Amino acid sequence: MAHAYRAGAGGVVTKSIGPKPREGYPNPTVEQLGSWGMLNAMGLPNPGMEEYPKEIQEALGAGAVVVGSLFGGDTEEFASLARRMEATGVHALELNLSCPHAKGYGSEIGQDPVELAQVVRAVKSATHVPVWAKITPNTHDPALLAEAAEKAGADAITAINTVRAMAIDPVLRRPVLANELGGLSGPAIKPIGLAAVWKIFERVRIPIVGVGGISSGRDAFEYLLAGARALEVGTAVATRGIQVFREVHEELAGYLEKAHFRSVAEAVGAAHRR
Amino acid sequence: MRTIVRIDEKHWETPSTVTLRFRYPPAARPGQFVMLWLPGDDEIPMSLSYPSDELKGVTVKAMGDTSRRLLDLEPGIQVGIRGPYGNSFDLSPRRLLVIAGGSGGATLAPAAESLRQKGGSVTVALGATTAKELLFRERFSALADGGLEIATDDGTMGHRGYVTDVAARLLSERTFDALWTCGPEVMMVKLTRLAEKSRVPIYCSVEREMKCAISMCDACAFGPFHVCSDGPVFEGSALHKIPDFGAFKRDPSGRRVRA
Numbered sequence: 001m002a003h004a005y006r007a008g009a010g011g012v013v014t015k016s017i018g019p020k021p022r023e024g025y026p027n028p029t030v031e032q033l034g035s036w037g038m039l040n041a042m043g044l045p046n047p048g049m050e051e052y053p054k055e056i057q058e059a060l061g062a063g064a065v066v067v068g069s070l071f072g073g074d075t076e077e078f079a080s081l082a083r084r085m086e087a088t089g090v091h092a093l094e095l096n097l098s099c100p101h102a103k104g105y106g107s108e109i110g111q112d113p114v115e116l117a118q119v120v121r122a123v124k125s126a127t128h129v130p131v132w133a134k135i136t137p138n139t140h141d142p143a144l145l146a147e148a149a150e151k152a153g154a155d156a157i158t159a160i161n162t163v164r165a166m167a168i169d170p171v172l173r174r175p176v177l178a179n180e181l182g183g184l185s186g187p188a189i190k191p192i193g194l195a196a197v198w199k200i201f202e203r204v205r206i207p208i209v210g211v212g213g214i215s216s217g218r219d220a221f222e223y224l225l226a227g228a229r230a231l232e233v234g235t236a237v238a239t240r241g242i243q244v245f246r247e248v249h250e251e252l253a254g255y256l257e258k259a260h261f262r263s264v265a266e267a268v269g270a271a272h273r274r
Numbered sequence: 275m276r277t278i279v280r281i282d283e284k285h286w287e288t289p290s291t292v293t294l295r296f297r298y299p300p301a302a303r304p305g306q307f308v309m310l311w312l313p314g315d316d317e318i319p320m321s322l323s324y325p326s327d328e329l330k331g332v333t334v335k336a337m338g339d340t341s342r343r344l345l346d347l348e349p350g351i352q353v354g355i356r357g358p359y360g361n362s363f364d365l366s367p368r369r370l371l372v373i374a375g376g377s378g379g380a381t382l383a384p385a386a387e388s389l390r391q392k393g394g395s396v397t398v399a400l401g402a403t404t405a406k407e408l409l410f411r412e413r414f415s416a417l418a419d420g421g422l423e424i425a426t427d428d429g430t431m432g433h434r435g436y437v438t439d440v441a442a443r444l445l446s447e448r449t450f451d452a453l454w455t456c457g458p459e460v461m462m463v464k465l466t467r468l469a470e471k472s473r474v475p476i477y478c479s480v481e482r483e484m485k486c487a488i489s490m491c492d493a494c495a496f497g498p499f500h501v502c503s504d505g506p507v508f509e510g511s512a513l514h515k516i517p518d519f520g521a522f523k524r525d526p527s528g529r530r531v532r533a
Contacts, residue, residue: 015492021525021529022527023527024526024527027318030485030490031275031276033275034275042486045485045491045526047529051530169278169313171278172278174314176354178316234490237489237490241489
């Protein structure tokens with residue numbers, strides 16, 4: 001995390017942390033799909049909330065803005081994890097309500113607006129730092145989930161998580177990922193993320209953190225125009241290296257300048273005001 | 275993308291080590307590794323013991339469950355390969371000392387062969403628990419123009435004791451431009467200290483838990499580095515700054531545990 005921050009990221013989002021150490025799924029956990037996408041079913045491996053604060057301290061010590069991502073099996077677990085995560089000194093919490101491939105976690109809670117709202121409400125009343133609800137695209141209407149999160153008190157919406165997907169090997173005639181199903185990320189999902197951010201922007205007032213297939217300044221600019229106010233980059237670290245943060249920043253500055261936007265804020269949602 | 279390849283050949287190198295050869299065209303440099311998928315089982319990182327040949331190869335020692343099952347594979351079985359990944363050995367040293375412990379020879383032997391082809395001179399110190407477990411003894415003997423020295427824990431061949439004793443003696447007797455090593459991490463830690471004392475640069479091939487192999491998942495986090503893409507070959511001066519070297523590794527959950 002400290003490394004990414006020093007490489008030019010404005011802030012870092014942690015791995016999603018749960019209550020106990022979790023090994024995740026066996027390999028293969030990742031399938032690279034040419035230049036257009038990546039498929040993963042890591043299975044939320046994490047060292048657990050007991051151990052992880054050490055790493056957060058390191059990142060905070062390096063001066064990074066840290067967003068603590070967490071996942072739980074139910075409302076109480078989310079709330080108690082949120083309390084412990086807040087105590088580490090993170091600047092905000094991101095609730096992973098959207099992992100598409102871990103049974104009993106993520107999507108299974110996050111696809112239901114009622115359950116999602118309960119989690120957000122519980123976390124909000126247990127903590128004081130801003131709470132971001134990361135929502136899934138694997139639903140007929142992501143904006144409905146965003147509305148539920150906003151009503152429950154969320155301070156921001158993160159959209160989107162990976163898109164449920166799989167790969168089958170034609171020679172062996174079997175699924176590639178050990179977990180069979182996984183989540184698609186990378187350039188292939190940028191249009192899906194843009195559409196989600198677009199619809200969410202129309203229906204909620206809280207800020208949107210755009211994520212999904214951002215690997216260049218142009219992608220970042222498009223997300224701002226759709227309505228995102230902050231951006232997350234993940235998969236592009238594998239394709240462009242850790243310098244991707246600085247590069248996207250610089251490229252984005254070029255787009256903003258060419259369009260005569262004096263700040264990021266001016267570009268947010270600009271495509272809605274034609 | 276994975277490529278499904280057929281295992282064309284299998285050779286027993288020692289009673290606990292086999293080499294599997296397969297056709298996999300992508301170019302690779304000595305020191306790099308591939309991810310080898312045993313369908314229905316697991317996918318593990320394997321150094322290429324034959325990175326430049328038409329028939330590429332990996333050399334597997336029975337360590338975990340999956341490597342044990344790889345030993346039982348018969349030619350004709352299909353496995354998945356992706357890669358190669360990681361950095362490689364720098365082939366510029368003129369007078370090189372290679373110290374191979376246990377299965378470390380799998381990555382060092384082809385690298386040393388490449389250096390010889392470029393005109394460098396190579397001396398090898400090879401260590402194992404016992405004579406029968408000396409990996410690539412003949413291969414090293416054929417390439418080591420500066421001589422092959424052997425150490426076994428039980429004294430069944432060469433020096434009785436650690437290969438680091440042999441390395442210390444060689445460093446005191448002769449001049450080298452660089453050291454390459456791969457094997458148990460305690461051995462590599464000792465060697466980095468020896469190299470520092472002798473003021474010779476040392477390059478260590480490091481192993482860690484591996485999942486994505488493309489610098490995404492953080493499973494192979496090693497100080498500020500990812501072993502999969504910043505390594506697996508690290509220079510001694512970088513290793514000195516990594517508290518994990520010789521002390522900690524990460525388990526599959528990402529927890530730091532004693533190595």
